[in-house]
Amino acid sequence: MTVGHDTPGAGNIISGNGRHGVYLAYTIFDPIIFSESLVIHNVIGVNVNGEPLRNGRVGVLLEETNETVIFENFIAHNGRAGVLVAREDSSACGCLGPGDLIITNSIYNNQGPGIDMSFTLDKDPADWTGDGITPNDTLPDDDQIQNHPIIDTAATSVVGTVITGRLESEENLIYRVELFSIPSCDPPANPPPVGHGEGRTFLGGIDVTTNPAGLGTFTMTVPTVPDGHVVTATASHPAQETSKFSACKAVTTAAVLVTPVSGLTTTEAGGTAQFTVALSTLPSANHASKIGRWRGSASLCAKSPPTRPARNMNA
Amino acid sequence: MGHDEPTIPTTDRSRTARARLSWQRLPFIWALAVLVAVMGLALLPARDALAERITVTTDVDENLDGGGAGCSLREAIVAANTVSDYNGCIRDVPASAIDEIVFQIPPSGQKMIVVDQTNLGNLPQISVSLTINGRSQGGAIGDPPLIAAVSSELPITSSDPGFPSTIGLDILGSTGTEVITVIALAIGQFDVGVYISDGDGVFVYGNYVRAGRHDGRP
Numbered sequence: 200m201t202v203g204h205d206t207p208g209a210g211n212i213i214s215g216n217g218r219h220g221v222y223l224a225y226t227i228f229d230p231i232i233f234s235e236s237l238v239i240h241n242v243i244g245v246n247v248n249g250e251p252l253r254n255g256r257v258g259v260l261l262e263e264t265n266e267t268v269i270f271e272n273f274i275a276h277n278g279r280a281g282v283l284v285a286r287e288d289s290s291a292c293g294c295l296g297p298g299d300l301i302i303t304n305s306i307y308n309n310q311g312p313g314i315d316m317s318f319t320l321d322k323d324p325a326d327w328t329g330d331g332i333t334p335n336d337t338l339p340d341d342d343q344i345q346n347h348p349i350i351d352t353a354a355t356s357v358v359g360t361v362i363t364g365r366l367e368s369e370e371n372l373i374y375r376v377e378l379f380s381i382p383s384c385d386p387p388a389n390p391p392p393v394g395h396g397e398g399r400t401f402l403g404g405i406d407v408t409t410n411p412a413g414l415g416t417f418t419m420t421v422p423t424v425p426d427g428h429v430v431t432a433t434a435s436h437p438a439q440e441t442s443k444f445s446a447c448k449a450v451t452t453a454a455v456l457v458t459p460v461s462g463l464t465t466t467e468a469g470g471t472a473q474f475t476v477a478l479s480t481l482p483s484a485n486h487a488s489k490i491g492r493w494r495g496s497a498s499l500c501a502k503s504p505p506t507r508p509a510r511n512m513n514a
Numbered sequence: 515m516g517h518d519e520p521t522i523p524t525t526d527r528s529r530t531a532r533a534r535l536s537w538q539r540l541p542f543i544w545a546l547a548v549l550v551a552v553m554g555l556a557l558l559p560a561r562d563a564l565a566e567r568i569t570v571t572t573d574v575d576e577n578l579d580g581g582g583a584g585c586s587l588r589e590a591i592v593a594a595n596t597v598s599d600y601n602g603c604i605r606d607v608p609a610s611a612i613d614e615i616v617f618q619i620p621p622s623g624q625k626m627i628v629v630d631q632t633n634l635g636n637l638p639q640i641s642v643s644l645t646i647n648g649r650s651q652g653g654a655i656g657d658p659p660l661i662a663a664v665s666s667e668l669p670i671t672s673s674d675p676g677f678p679s680t681i682g683l684d685i686l687g688s689t690g691t692e693v694i695t696v697i698a699l700a701i702g703q704f705d706v707g708v709y710i711s712d713g714d715g716v717f718v719y720g721n722y723v724r725a726g727r728h729d730g731r732p
Contacts, residue, residue: 204719
């Protein structure tokens with residue numbers, strides 16, 4: 200089944216429903232049902248003018264499905280989770296195996312988690328909730344709920360925003376880690392005591408290979424994320440199972456910004472490179488920025504600059 | 515030829531065969547022929563070789579023998595499901611590949627089809643290969659025909675909180691070769707706008723699905 204269309208903008212607007220925007224569920228009558236379904240290029244929780252028009256409960260609810268792909272949808276403002284994947288009894292339903300892939304969507308401002316991978320599903324009409332935010336498993340991560348990445352740093356410089364992080368999951372596998380930004384984080388959950396975010400703007404994806412211990416690291420430079428925004432990440436298992444969003448990481452701007460004016464490469468024969476160096480914030484006292492030699496290279500960058508007066512942003 | 519049986523010309527064979535049809539055996543032969551014919555009709559494929567177009571001509575939700583106000587969406591779905599003309603819905607124009615329900619409710623432009631849940635229930639489940647194309651109604655881009663529930667509030671009667679009471683379009687997919695496509699409809703005010711059971715071969719795109727009667731939210 201396909202809900203939506205390959206062409207961006209040609210999907211459905213599914214908004215303002217009392218319960219869920221899209222609900223795909225396994226039934227005992229046909230265990231093959233809703234495998235390999237595709238939900239693509241839909242707008243779920245937003246009206247034709249781009250204004251909030253939430254579905255009362257979950258944006259996209261997958262109950263005991265497998266191999267469903269949720270791709271490039273806008274899922275926002277819904278009354279519960281943006282996407283809730285419930286796997287209460289996978290062995291009984293026959294959907295044990297490949298999971299559901301949730302990639303390259305814009306998920307934001309939902310009242311529940313952006314993505315909730317859950318072992319439970321509370322179908323009380325007033326609820327329709329899953330497990331909510333839960334901590335990652337300790338290794339090995341083998342419980343069908345994919346661990347989410349952990350973002351360590353997110354710093355903006357002249358080249359963009361550089362995001363580093365890690366993933367602790369099954370060993371020796373290649374995962375797809377997707378990075379997102381969003382203006383603010385979800386309210387703190389308990390546990391863990393750190394708010395997990397959603398993902399409004401897709402920043403990019405990167406393959407992360409885990410080592411024999413199950414640890415993988417990543418560094419990715421993405422277009423500059425506005426000051427004050429946070430970044431989040433998801434991880435997708437190669438057998439299709441996407442994690443919840445990671446905890447948020449606030450984007451910081453590098454304390455010293457180095458901006459090239461002309462080429463920064465010189466040779467053994469010498470040469471000239473020009474660049475500006477600026478502090479990212481006003482200093483409150485005298486500030487010295489030293490520029491030294493690049494060890495391991497014969498090139499001389501510059502002599503150490505003089506100390507500048509307080510509140511002078513230029514080094 | 516190792517024996518003495520004479521070669522009989524074809525014409526002679528026919529004559530011989532006809533000669534064997536005695537008058538007394540004819541009633542049995544006719545009865546057998548009728549039986550074979552009936553069995554043959556029963557064994558014909560359930561669908562026409564050529565798909566047809568069914569045109570919805572009224573925004574009234576009706577199911578009236580004799581046509582009533584015209585061909586309603588409800589009647590058109592029955593015509594598609596049964597592969598036959600039904601209550602004013604004529605399968606008359608060959609479609610490209612599979613049956614297609616189109617809308618030509620005069621005058622062109624957006625129309626609202628209010629489903630009479632109280633008297634007629636949900637629209638019939640769609641269970642055959644079919645395309646429902648709201649773009650055919652014409653009018654401004656983005657103004658597809660609307661399918662709405664009755665305005666009166668209906669209670670949720672199911673004891674299963676997960677099972678919907680009112681459904682806009684109810685689609686039964688298949689693990690076979692059926693292909694059901696729903697394009698460019700605005701479906702609103704139901705518990706569930708589009709309910710798909712067994713989703714193989716079902717494509718839903720370009721629609722505006724807004725139900726939301728029960729929560730009273732914006």
